Amino acid sequence: MTQNLFSLVGRVALVTGGNSGIGLAMARGLREAGAKVAIGGRRAARNAQALADLGGDGTDTAAFELDVTDETSVGATVQGVVARFGRLDILINNAGGVNRKSVMDLELGEWEQVLATNLTGPFLCTKHAARQMKAQGSGKIINISSTYGLTAPSKGLQVAYTASKHGVVGLTRVTAVELMPLGIQVNAIAPGYFFTEMTGELRGTSLEQSIIRRTPSGRLGETEQLVGTCLYLASSASDHVSGTVIPVDGGYLASDGLDRG
Numbered sequence: 221m222t223q224n225l226f227s228l229v230g231r232v233a234l235v236t237g238g239n240s241g242i243g244l245a246m247a248r249g250l251r252e253a254g255a256k257v258a259i260g261g262r263r264a265a266r267n268a269q270a271l272a273d274l275g276g277d278g279t280d281t282a283a284f285e286l287d288v289t290d291e292t293s294v295g296a297t298v299q300g301v302v303a304r305f306g307r308l309d310i311l312i313n314n315a316g317g318v319n320r321k322s323v324m325d326l327e328l329g330e331w332e333q334v335l336a337t338n339l340t341g342p343f344l345c346t347k348h349a350a351r352q353m354k355a356q357g358s359g360k361i362i363n364i365s366s367t368y369g370l371t372a373p374s375k376g377l378q379v380a381y382t383a384s385k386h387g388v389v390g391l392t393r394v395t396a397v398e399l400m401p402l403g404i405q406v407n408a409i410a411p412g413y414f415f416t417e418m419t420g421e422l423r424g425t426s427l428e429q430s431i432i433r434r435t436p437s438g439r440l441g442e443t444e445q446l447v448g449t450c451l452y453l454a455s456s457a458s459d460h461v462s463g464t465v466i467p468v469d470g471g472y473l474a475s476d477g478l479d480r481g
C-alpha cells in the first residue's frame with residue numbers, strides 16, 4: 221500500500237513553464253514517477269528542446285504553445301491535454317516572470333505583466349483544469365509561489381513579483397477550500413533561491429554571497445530538490461492535504477537572518 225502512495229502511473233500532468241528551470245525539473249520528476257506529462261510555454265523551440273530532454277518515444281509526453289495570460293490559449297491547452305491523454309490529474313502552475321525595479325520606477329504596464337503571468341495565469345489554468353478535474357472527481361493543483369509569497373526581499377524591489385507570489389498563496393487557500401469537496405487538492409510550494417534563467421544574473425554577485433550566508437543550508441537549491449515535494453503533492457500521499465504552502469528553501473524562512481558574525 222505505502223509503496224504505491226507516490227506512484228503516478230496512469231496520471232496525466234500539465235506543467236506550465238515546463239520548458240525551463242524548475243518546471244522542466246518537475247516535469248522530469250513526474251515522468252520518472254510514471255505520469256504522462258504535458259509541458260506548456262510560449263517558445264516553440266524551447267518546448268521542442270524540453271520534449272527531447274524528457275526523452276521517451278513521444279507517447280507519454282507532449283508540448284503545447286501556451287500563454288498563461290491568454291484565456292483562449294489556456295482553454296485550448298487544457299482541452300488539448302485531455303484530447304491527447306484522455307484526462308488531466310495534475311496541474312503545476314509554474315510559469316512565472318520577475319521585474320526587479322523599485323516601486324518608484326515600475327511602470328503600470330510592467331506591474332500588470334508580472335501580475336498577469338504570475339497570478340492571473342494560475343487563476344486561468346486553475347479555472348479550466350478544475351472543470352476537467354471536477355468531472356473526473358479528483359485532481360491535484362500545485363502552485364509555485366516563492367519565499368517571497370511569505371516574506372519580502374530585503375530592501376524591497378521585486379514589488380510586482382512579491383505581491384503576485386503572496387497572491388498565489390491566497391489563490392491556493394481559497395481554491396483549496398472550494399475544490400476539496402470535489403476531490404481536488406490545491407497546495408503551493410514556496411521555493412527559496414534556485415539557479416535558473418530567472419536568477420542566472422545573480423551568479424557571482426554580492427547578493428549570491430548574501431543569500432548563501434542567510435540560508436542555513438549554506439547554498440542555493442538544485443532544481444531537482446523540488447521534485448520530492450512536487451511528487452508528494454501530486455500523488456495519493458497528499459490526499460488529505462489541501463491549502464498548504466510548503467517552503468523548499470534550505471531553512472531560509474526558519475531563520476531570523478541576522479548576521480551574528
Ligand SMILES: NC(=O)c1ccc[n+]([C@@H]2O[C@H](COP(=O)([O-])OP(=O)(O)OC[C@H]3O[C@@H](n4cnc5c(N)ncnc54)[C@H](OP(=O)(O)O)[C@@H]3O)[C@@H](O)[C@H]2O)c1
Nearest residue numbers: 237240241242261262263287288315316366413414416418
Ligand atoms: N528560480 C528561483 O530561484 C525561484 C524561486 C522561487 C520561485 N520561483 C518560481 O518558479 C517558477 C519557475 O521559475 P524558474 O526559476 O524555473 O524560471 P525560468 O527558467 O525563467 O522559467 C520560466 C518559465 O515560465 C515560462 N513562462 C513565462 N511566461 C509565460 C507565459 N506567459 N505563458 C506560459 N509560460 C510562460 C517560460 O517559458 P516561455 O518563455 O517559453 O513562455 C519558462 O518556461 C516561477 O513561477 C518562479 O517565480 C523561482
